[in-house]
Amino acid sequence: MDKTVYNAFVELLGSELRLAMGCTEPIAVAYAAAKAREVLGQFPERIEMYCSGNIIKNVKAVTVPNSGGRRGLEVASILGAAFGDASLELEVISRVKDEEIARLQKLLDKDICHCHLETGKDNLYIRTEVFHGADSALVEIAEKHTYITRIEKNGERILSQEPLHLLKSDMSFLNLKDIYTFSKEVDLKDIDNLIVRQIDCNRNIAEEGIEKPYGSQIGRRYLGMYGDSDYRFKAIAYAAAGSDARMNGCALPVVINSGSGNQSITMSVPIILYAKEKGIAHEEMIRGLVFADLVALLQKKYIGDLSAYCGATCAGCAAVAGIAFIEGRDLKIIGETVVNAISTIGGMVCDGAKSSCAAKIAMSLSTSFLAYDMALNGLSFKAGEGLVVDDIEESIARIGRMGREGMRSTDEEILNMMLGY
Known part of the structure; x- marks a missing residue:
């Protein structure tokens, strides 16, 4: 087999066969929220979550791990923002402690998280905007569950990446x-x-x-x-x-x-x-x-x-x-x-x-x-x-x-x- 094609297969398996905890859509939401809190530098007073329809439908009825049996976008968002570790990516909420699960309901009761349907985007799209006082942060994910296309803090862009479909990391070689x-x-x-x-x-x-x-x-x-x-x-x-x-x-x-x-x-x-x-x-x-x-x-x-x-x-x-x-x-x-x-x-x-x-x-x-x-x-x-x-x-x-x-x-x-x- 041609070495270039061989290497493409190995690289593809390495990028796709990743470790994840729970259904990947709520985990991706939790990851985006945890990353946004990290950029903000403190727990937000308000979270605005903008998601594509396919994200919403895949989060709506599935139980979020380490949430005390709870479901939904607000649960995944607040759990990630409050107790997640963004460095763990799709295992972002794997280290949530029992006492943190007990505190989750009090945070949910504050009604700080609001979720919105975002149309005209990729089927896999998440944008988290978080606020605390005069400070804000934004994290955008598209096409893949952990592929961050944009990060902003206080309106200043600090990361921008091309959409995956414009890059060379496609699967056209597969047959x-x-x-x-x-x-x-x-x-x-x-x-x-x-x-x-x-x-x-x-x-x-x-x-x-x-x-x-x-x-x-x-x-x-x-x-x-x-x-x-x-x-x-x-x-x-x-x-x-x-x-x-x-x-x-x-x-x-x-x-x-x-x-x-x-x-x-x-x-x-x-x-x-x-x-x-x-x-x-x-x-x-x-x-x-x-x-x-x-x-x-x-x-x-x-x-x-x-x-x-x-x-x-x-x-x-x-x-x-x-x-x-x-x-x-x-x-x-x-x-x-x-x-x-x-x-x-x-x-x-x-x-x-x-x-x-x-x-x-x-x-x-x-x-x-x-x-x-x-x-x-x-x-x-x-x-x-x-x-x-x-x-x-x-x-x-x-x-x-x-x-x-x-x-x-x-x-x-x-x-x-x-x-x-």
């Missing part, structure tokens, strides 16, 4: 063939620490969700209904359970993919359980996870991190594609598995982060296992059926275009209904 080659050839010392951390963290939160009754207990119910006699049932249950825990306040960290812990859990946990069940060697499991991580990112390069398109769809077929990769299937079978899955449930909507995400994960993985079985038996969907064409890459791109461009109005209507308009 299924090169992902396959890279996953086969990558020197494990270049990525092993990233993938091992993903295994450890995501397995831990999945086990936590099985052991304890978080949220709607989708994972526990799935296991109760189908048992674990087939690794596929167990894989679906444990992946859903990881989301049960994460959406409902569990403070365990996860390694994210495409800015999402749910998607990373969905993509990785089935492969981890499959490898254990089948006695797969560590190296082969690592390579399968690398392949799956990159297949998920391949789809999201067309869709973006946040949209009306449920990311569990991308992650579910990526997980099963990773299992197919470990089993030595060729690109035709793997590609058909992906296309079969996304052309079946590619229209599943994202109506915010919440307990039902776990059920969507279960449905995505179930469909993806069916899609794989279809491909193995020569029953894949054919060109001309819906958005499917002869070229696998183009089929993936078409579904991605539908998710990003075609579902914009869906995204707007979902937000309008959630906000009561």
